[in-house]
Amino acid sequence: MAQEAQAENGSNASPVVFAAVKPWLVVEAPKANDAVQFYKAAFGAEEVNRVNHPKRKAEQELPLVLSAELKLGSSSIVVSDLTDDAPAPVKSAVSGSVFCLETEDVEAAVSKAVAAGAVAEGEISEGEGACCGGRVGRVKDPYGNVWLICSPSKKCADVAA
Amino acid sequence: MAQEAQAENGSNASPVVFAAVKPWLVVEAPKANDAVQFYKAAFGAEEVNRVNHPKRKAEQELPLVLSAELKLGSSSIVVSDLTDDAPAPVKSAVSGSVFCLETEDVEAAVSKAVAAGAVAEGEISEGEGACCGGRVGRVKDPYGNVWLICSPSKKCADVAA
Numbered sequence: 001m002a003q004e005a006q007a008e009n010g011s012n013a014s015p016v017v018f019a020a021v022k023p024w025l026v027v028e029a030p031k032a033n034d035a036v037q038f039y040k041a042a043f044g045a046e047e048v049n050r051v052n053h054p055k056r057k058a059e060q061e062l063p064l065v066l067s068a069e070l071k072l073g074s075s076s077i078v079v080s081d082l083t084d085d086a087p088a089p090v091k092s093a094v095s096g097s098v099f100c101l102e103t104e105d106v107e108a109a110v111s112k113a114v115a116a117g118a119v120a121e122g123e124i125s126e127g128e129g130a131c132c133g134g135r136v137g138r139v140k141d142p143y144g145n146v147w148l149i150c151s152p153s154k155k156c157a158d159v160a161a
Numbered sequence: 162m163a164q165e166a167q168a169e170n171g172s173n174a175s176p177v178v179f180a181a182v183k184p185w186l187v188v189e190a191p192k193a194n195d196a197v198q199f200y201k202a203a204f205g206a207e208e209v210n211r212v213n214h215p216k217r218k219a220e221q222e223l224p225l226v227l228s229a230e231l232k233l234g235s236s237s238i239v240v241s242d243l244t245d246d247a248p249a250p251v252k253s254a255v256s257g258s259v260f261c262l263e264t265e266d267v268e269a270a271v272s273k274a275v276a277a278g279a280v281a282e283g284e285i286s287e288g289e290g291a292c293c294g295g296r297v298g299r300v301k302d303p304y305g306n307v308w309l310i311c312s313p314s315k316k317c318a319d320v321a322a
Contacts, residue, residue, distance in 0.1 A: 016270045018204060021236035022261040023184045024309070043179060049314075051289065066289055075182035075236055078261060100183040100239060109177045128212065128227055148185070 022069070022076045023099060027143040029081035032065035035143050036079055042116035042141065043101065043109075045070035045077070053081070072101070098146040109149045110137040117142050127153070183230075183237045184260060188304040190242035193226035196304050197240050203277035203302065204262065204270075206231035206238070214242065233262070259307040270310045271298040278303050288314070 027035045039045040048071050053064035064081040077099075103109045106124055114120050118139040127136035133153020140146050188196045200206040209232050214225035225242040238260075264270045267285055275281050279300035288297035294314020301307050 016205060016264060016266060016273050018234040018270070019263040019313075020234040021184060021238055022263065023182060024259045024261055026259075044177060051294070073179040073181040077182055098185045098187075100185055102180040102183070103177060105177060109179070112177050133212070152180075 020076065022078055024067075024078040024080065025143065025145055026080050026082045029064050029083045030062050031143060032068065032079050032081040033062060035141075036065070036068050036070065038117055038142060039070055039072070039077070039079070042113040042118055042139075043072055043147075045072045047071075048076070053083070098148055100148045100150055102150050102152055104151060106135045106137050106149050106151050110139060113139045113141075113147070113149070118147070121146075181237065183239055185228075185239040185241065186304065186306055187241050187243045190225050190244045191223050192304060193229065193240050193242040194223060196302075197226070197229045197231065199278055199303060200231055200233070200238070200240070203274040203279055203300075204233055204308075205273075206233045208232075209237070214244070259309055261309045261311055263311050263313055265312060267296045267298050267310050267312050271300060274300045274302075274308070274310070279308070282307075 025035065036045075036047060036050075040047065047068060049067075049069040051066045051068075053066045064083055066080060068079045070077050070079065101109065110120055110124065118141050121138045121140055124135055124137040127133055127148075127150055134151035136151075137149045138146065139149065186196065197206075197208060197211075201208065208229060210228075210230040212227045212229075214227045225244055227241060229240045231238050231240065262270065271281055271285065279302050282299045282301055285296055285298040288294055288309075288311055295312035297312075298310045299307065300310065
């Protein structure tokens with residue numbers, strides 16, 4: 001199964017093609033449904049799919065969310081409830097990452113997120129780097145995730161020179 | 162600045178449009194360059210932009226990476242070195258998330274990632290949920306990030322019913 005020698009370096013001639021990266025956000029149960037509502041209100045996300053936890057349907061008023069997929073621009077994110085019997089990938093879902101959201105109107109986007117319940121962190125400033133090379137604001141959502149709201153970089157050529 | 166009453170709920174009539182979500186991976190300095198090479202080898206990522214840390218260029222052989230942007234399918238991820246004087250967003254870049262990579266050939270993708278230095282965690286199995294509704298493998302990369310390698314779901318309608 002794809003154990004060709006070329007796979008040792010894996011830099012070319014591989015048939016593996018990925019469609020996209022989908023960040024998966026795990027929130028303390030049963031807050032995933034709230035989180036979905038928040039991402040709709042704060043970022044204009046659109047829910048495209050949801051699977052509830054089958055074991056919980058009869059026990060609780062609010063079914064736990066095994067995963068809800070939200071479309072956000074050209075990307076998708078997935079939101080899940082973290083529970084004691086969550087699937088293994090969910091239970092150990094902690095990594096070092098923040099999420100950049102690129103938009104032309106940073107101020108409006110930050111205001112909208114804050115109106116929806118996010119907390120603005122710091123002032124909107126000039127960013128550095130590939131993700132946030134223009135203006136960048138920063139908000140923390142109610143579930144502990146940090147989102148950078150960035151305008152597209154207009155100075156990459158200068159900075160890299 | 163976009164403080165209209167409608168922003169209170171933020172669910173409609175807003176001019177805010179996001180292009181995409183870019184997950185930002187922060188790795189212990191100076192491993193970001195290694196991480197970029199790893200993502201190229203493991204996942205076929207293509208580097209589209211890099212900004213080095215301006216203060217470090219003269220002091221160190223290997224310039225620290227302020228941010229490197231990698232294209233991975235239709236998505237972009239950003240990789241940065243975490244340093245004591247990193248920009249604030251980078252320093253507090255810890256959130257609860259994993260990354261789903263959707264592909265038709267889960268076995269080949271896991272093999273390629275492992276050949277490049279990732280560690281497979283568990284067996285490839287049937288997934289549950291919106292992100293990994295088909296077959297799903299799981300690898301941890303050398304920088305602590307968990308990636309789920311998933312085939313597209315073919316049973317969402319069944320599960321949701």
